[in-house]
Ligand SMILES: Cc1ncc(COP(=O)(O)OP(=O)(O)O)c(N)n1
C-alpha cells in the first residue's frame with residue numbers, strides 16, 4: 001500500500017475510532033447520570049474498553065500523524081437535522097447510530113491493516129447492536145412512564161365513522177390537553193382497529209399524547225401504540241407484557257383492592273378504578289363509588305402507580321372524585337356526548353388542575 005493510501009486509511013480509522021468512542025460515551029453518561037442504571041452503564045463501559053482492546057495493536061503514532069482536522073472538508077458540511085434533538089431519546093438514537101456506523105467503518109478499513117483487528121471489532125459491533133437496542137427500549141419506557149406520571153385526563157374514544165373522522169377527533173383532543181387517548185371499539189374488525197390505531201399513534205405522538213389500545217396487546221404492538229389496557233376479562237398484565245414488550249405501558253381495570261394488588265403484582269404500569277358512578281357507556285350491576293377511590297388512594301400511598309378513576313365521571317361530579325385524593329380520571333361520555341368535545345376536555349382538565 002502506498003504511503004498516501006496508508007495515511008488515508010489511518011485518517012479514516014482515526015476519525016471513526018473517535019466517533020465510535022464519543023458515541024459510546026454519550027450513551028454511557030445517560031445510563032449513568034440519568035437512568036442511574038449500573039448494569040447498562042457497565043455494559044456500555046465494557047463495550048468502550050472492548051473497542052480500545054480490539055484497536056490496541058493499531059499504531060497510535062500513525063493514527064495521530066494521519067489526523068488533519070483543519071483540512072477536513074466534512075467539518076464544513078452541515079445537515080439541518082444534525083443539530084435538532086427533540087428529546088433525550090433522539091440524542092441516544094443519534095449516538096447509537098453513529099457508534100454502529102463507525103464500528104462498521106473501522107471493521108472494513110482495518111482489513112487493509114490487520115485482519116485480527118477487523119474480526120475483533122466485528123465482535124464489538126455485534127455486542128453494540130444488542131446494547132444499543134436494550135438502551136433505546138429502556139429509554140422509551142422511561143419516557144412513557146414520565147409522561148404517564150404527569151397524566152391527569154384520559155379519554156376513551158371509538159373508531160369514529162372513518163379514518164378522517166377519527167384523525168380529527170384524535171387531533172382535537174390531543175391539542176385540547178388530553179394526556180392519554182385510548183382506542184376502545186369492540187365493534188370494529190381487526191383491520192379497521194389496526195388502521196385507526198396507526199393513525200392515532202402518529203397524531204398523538206406529534207402532540208405528546210400517549211395512545212393506548214383497549215383489550216388487544218397484539219393490535220397495540222402492531223400499531224406502535226404506547227401501550228394496552230386490559231380488564232379483568234382479558235389476559236393478565238404479565239401475559240400481555242410477553243406480547244407488547246418491556247418498553248410499552250400496561251393498564252389494568254380494577255374494581256376491588258384485591259384486584260389492585262393483583263394488578264401491581266402482575267406488573268401493571270397504571271390502573272383504572274371503577275365504575276365510580278352509573279355509566280351510560282357501559283352497563284354495570286354494581287358501582288364501587290368514591291369509597292373505593294379513597295381505599296385505593298390510602299392503599300397505594302407508598303406506591304407511585306398512577307390510578308385513574310373511571311365510570312360516569314363528568315364535570316358535575318368530578319369534584320367528588322378529587323375529594324378522595326384522586327387527581328386522574330378516565331372518561332368517555334363526558335367528551336363523546338358533549339356539544340363541543342374540545343371545550344369539555346379543557347373544562348375537565350381545568351377542574352382537575354384546580355384541585
Ligand atoms: C383507563 C381504563 N380503565 C378501565 C377500563 C375498562 O376496561 P375493561 O374492564 O377491560 O372494559 P372494556 O373497556 O374493555 O369494556 C378501560 N378501558 N380504560
Ligand SMILES: Cc1nc(C(=O)O)sc1CCOP(=O)(O)O
Pocket residue numbers: 253254272273274275276278279280281282310311312313330331332333334
Ligand atoms: C369502559 C368502562 N370501564 C369502566 C370500569 O369501571 O372499569 S367504567 C367504563 C365506562 C366509562 O365511560 P363513561 O365515562 O362514559 O362512563
Ligand SMILES: [Mg+2]
Pocket residue numbers: 214215229230231232234
Ligand atoms: Mg377490556
